[in-house]
Amino acid sequence: MDRRQKKTRAAIFTAFSSLLAEKSYGRITVQDIIDAADVGRTTFYAHFETKDDLLRELCKELFGHIISSAMDCTHTHGLYSDGRAPESVFCHLLQHLEENDNNILGLLSCESSDIFLRYFKDSLNELIRTQFVGRDKSASPAVPQYFLVNHISGSFVEMVLWWIKGGRKQTPQELDRYFRAVIEPVL
Amino acid sequence: MDRRQKKTRAAIFTAFSSLLAEKSYGRITVQDIIDAADVGRTTFYAHFETKDDLLRELCKELFGHIISSAMDCTHTHGLYSDGRAPESVFCHLLQHLEENDNNILGLLSCESSDIFLRYFKDSLNELIRTQFVGRDKSASPAVPQYFLVNHISGSFVEMVLWWIKGGRKQTPQELDRYFRAVIEPVL
DNA sequence: TTAATAGCAAACATTTTGTTCTGTTTTATT
DNA sequence: AATAAAACAGAACAAAATGTTTGCTATTAA
Numbered sequence: 001m002d003r004r005q006k007k008t009r010a011a012i013f014t015a016f017s018s019l020l021a022e023k024s025y026g027r028i029t030v031q032d033i034i035d036a037a038d039v040g041r042t043t044f045y046a047h048f049e050t051k052d053d054l055l056r057e058l059c060k061e062l063f064g065h066i067i068s069s070a071m072d073c074t075h076t077h078g079l080y081s082d083g084r085a086p087e088s089v090f091c092h093l094l095q096h097l098e099e100n101d102n103n104i105l106g107l108l109s110c111e112s113s114d115i116f117l118r119y120f121k122d123s124l125n126e127l128i129r130t131q132f133v134g135r136d137k138s139a140s141p142a143v144p145q146y147f148l149v150n151h152i153s154g155s156f157v158e159m160v161l162w163w164i165k166g167g168r169k170q171t172p173q174e175l176d177r178y179f180r181a182v183i184e185p186v187l
Numbered sequence: 188m189d190r191r192q193k194k195t196r197a198a199i200f201t202a203f204s205s206l207l208a209e210k211s212y213g214r215i216t217v218q219d220i221i222d223a224a225d226v227g228r229t230t231f232y233a234h235f236e237t238k239d240d241l242l243r244e245l246c247k248e249l250f251g252h253i254i255s256s257a258m259d260c261t262h263t264h265g266l267y268s269d270g271r272a273p274e275s276v277f278c279h280l281l282q283h284l285e286e287n288d289n290n291i292l293g294l295l296s297c298e299s300s301d302i303f304l305r306y307f308k309d310s311l312n313e314l315i316r317t318q319f320v321g322r323d324k325s326a327s328p329a330v331p332q333y334f335l336v337n338h339i340s341g342s343f344v345e346m347v348l349w350w351i352k353g354g355r356k357q358t359p360q361e362l363d364r365y366f367r368a369v370i371e372p373v374l
Numbered sequence: 375t376t377a378a379t380a381g382c383a384a385a386c387a388t389t390t391t392g393t394t395c396t397g398t399t400t401t402a403t404t
Numbered sequence: 405a406a407t408a409a410a411a412c413a414g415a416a417c418a419a420a421a422t423g424t425t426t427g428c429t430a431t432t433a434a
Contacts, residue, residue, distance in 0.1 A: 002432065004380055026213065026239075029421060040382040045423065052213075114301035121345075142368045150349040151342060151369050158308075158341025162334075181329045182338050185372040191400065191411060216390060227413040232392065 009047055011037040013058055017103050025055070025112035059119040062102050067123040069096060074131050089127075090156060090179055094172035097160065109164045117157050125153040143186070152183060196234055198224040200245055204290050212242070212299035246306040249289050254310040256283060261318050276314075277343060277366055281359035284347065296351045304344055312340040330373070339370060 015036035019028045030051055034044050048054040073092045097104060107116045129149050143151075159179060163170060170178075202223035206215045217238055221231050235241040260279045284291060294303045316336050330338075346366060350357060357365075 002380065004431065008381080030423085031421070041423085042383085043381055046380080114305055118301055143365050147346075147349075147365050148369070150345065154345025154349065155338060155342050158337065158345060159334075162337040162341065178330050178334050182335070182373045186369045189401065189411065195412080217392085218390075228392085229394090229414085230412055233411075237392085
């Protein structure tokens with residue numbers, strides 16, 4: 001890919017993210033985006049079919065990073081802390097969020113956060129499902145495993161949303177403690 | 188309010204709900220709505236300021252019903268089954284959903300379900316918070332109560348979404364069992 | 375260096391929005 | 405039953421947004 005293409009693509013992503021901080025997704029027009037990114041109209045449509053397409057691509061990029069990083073984490077530490085490792089994957093994820101490399105927090109706290117939350121949960125769901133296969137087979141026979149997987153990923157994203165909307169008063173470690181307090185008894 | 192007003196308002200709601208089953212919220216135009224509802228353009232704008240306004244009003248109406256019904260339920264039964272009452276509020280809510288009086292299930296399973304899910308969670312959150320005040324003060328000192336409230340409402344809506352997307356294979360009673368299995372240990 | 379590619383700007387047809395107008399139908403009241 | 409008030413329909417409208425096309429320039433990779 002051309003250097004310019006990457007640069008333009010990045011410029012559009014950045015402009016789009018900034019706009020999401022001030023307006024809802026629905027109120028952002030393509031004109032807003034190309035003005036903010038300072039690219040031509042033709043260029044925008046050369047990169048993305050529609051505004052929705054741009055949204056999808058942005059999500060792919062952002063959550064792709066954070067989840068694959070968490071994947072690596074589970075390979076070395078396991079899904080949960082095992083006594084040796086000090087923190088769970090969830091703490092890792094929260095810390096990653098707090099660092100906010102790519103303004104994920106901005107997207108999750110904007111007016112249209114729902115959209116991103118779904119993408120986030122989908123990614124997370126896959127992470128948890130793959131890590132769960134073959135684990136804890138005997139535990140919690142009252143609840144099917146596929147229910148549990150959704151419960152965990154669902155609770156997590158809802159917690160993150162709650163955290164952000166509340167102004168991020170808790171540290172990732174604190175949140176991790178809470179989360180494990182409500183999840184581990186079930187496992 | 189005029190008889191006609193109610194009728195027209197209902198017609199618009201119905202048309203809007205039907206449209207949501209086939210198109211995403213973003214792709215539905217006001218023209219679509221007034222065609223489907225068979226009302227004039229002027230009439231639509233006399234009832235609702237914008238399409239977003241229509242959405243808000245619809246949510247208010249739908250979730251208002253289901254939550255106030257649940258409120259009554261908690262007055263007689265308590266938030267959870269207490270041994271005498273056979274089912275929790277959550278089961279009551281699920282049964283209410285399954286009956287699907289006002290096509291809430293349709294809205295929660297449509298392409299734009301996120302929007303409705305947020306409204307649903309907000310309503311639910313209030314229900315749980317009001318019922319929680321002064322209860323279980325000694326329980327779970329590891330986790331603040333305001334965290335718990337969000338955890339419960341969040342888990343619930345995520346479960347409902349999972350239930351619907353999976354084709355509603357479980358009965359409300361079954362789901363209620365699962366849900367209590369993952370929530371009650373924490374209380 | 376040069377051919378290919380990426381970009382810009384302007385113009386465009388089309389769609390959607392929200393408003394305004396005129397005239398008709400329905401409702402509530404007497 | 406007559407009447408005034410309201411709610412409605414339909415059409416026409418300006419303004420805004422979308423997505424495409426055209427002609428031209430700048431950059432890159434070879």
